[in-house]
Amino acid sequence: MNIVRTLMLALLALVAATPATADRVKDLGGFQGIRSNQLTGYGVVVGLPGTGDDNLEYTVQSLKAVASRFGLQLPPQANPGMKNAAVVMITADLPPFAKPGQKLDITVASMGKAKSLRGGSLILTPLLGADGQIYAMAQGNLAVGGLGAEGADGSKIVVNIPSSGRIPEGATVERAVVTGFDTAPALTFNLQRADFTTAQNVAAAINKRLGGGVAQAVDAVSVSVRAPQGADVRATLMSEIENLDVVAAEPPAKVIVNARTGTVVINSAVRVGPAAVTHGKLTVRIDEKPQVSQPAPLSQGQTAVVPNSTVAVDEERRPMFLLNPGPKLADIVKAVNAIGASPADLVAILEALKEAGALKAELIVL
Structure with a gap:
């Protein structure tokens, strides 16, 4: 723990001593209209080894729609088994200035009860933009990183997420987005x-x-x-x-506290007004050591358990420390670490400083 604190203080001191450096304009933002666009599609994956959607109604409808593209009309009462097929949603990002013929990576995820998409092939599917227009066509064999196995008694094991996969360069751009630049x-x-x-x-x-x-x-x-x-x-x-x-402007002073993980992040713009702080810990310990009372022979007494409690109060003594006006980030952390404050203690100290008006920063609790 001491080594971690020492490294943290050294890093903070280095940050505080480093002068403001220039950033490239491209790292601060981007030109309006030059951005990626999200594409989505609804399709069918076939060729699964019995890990598909089984007989879901919308899966059957989807398979009939695919068959109708090729002039095959299935009878209305037909209900083909769907264990080797699954309905999926396809998502992709269309980068700016993408031209027809370029390839896109796509992500395929199951919508139904498919246990795994491993070994499946996506049937030709259009990918639509937010305006409802077709911008790409997707098709190909899935690469799935997860796997699952199930025994006859119902026991099963799942590694990662077998119901989702990717197809590298699985979509071809059919229409370019007009940027107007x-x-x-x-x-x-x-x-x-x-x-x-x-x-x-x-x-x-x-x-x-x-x-x-x-x-x-x-x-x-x-x-x-x-x-x-x-x-x-x-x-x-x-x-x-x-x-x-x-040279970008110094960001506003902020203290970010993640109450669930105990993580506290303080940026270099944080300043503290004059304040005196002490933080102690009170521990109450109760030990129960029951004793057995055995009556003397021929006394006609009964064996009984006699409670025996020991109560102790331990209050850890920690000295008060003084925060001088306008200390830097490294000074704040050094002062808090001097009393051995844990992350939870640090959060309590920062909240108290904020209420006292000594913390010159926005306190954000996640």
């Missing part, structure tokens, strides 16, 4: 984290490189960049902007 009146750069200072710094860096008035901060997230029309010109301009170095 080459025709929009201006390019808009959006920060991942809203901050007015960082937005102003990004705009200043762009203007310094490309000339005054080219970029302006619209709000705490967006920076508008005037750019000439044309895909080739704008691609060159965006590449140049993404590689500019910008």
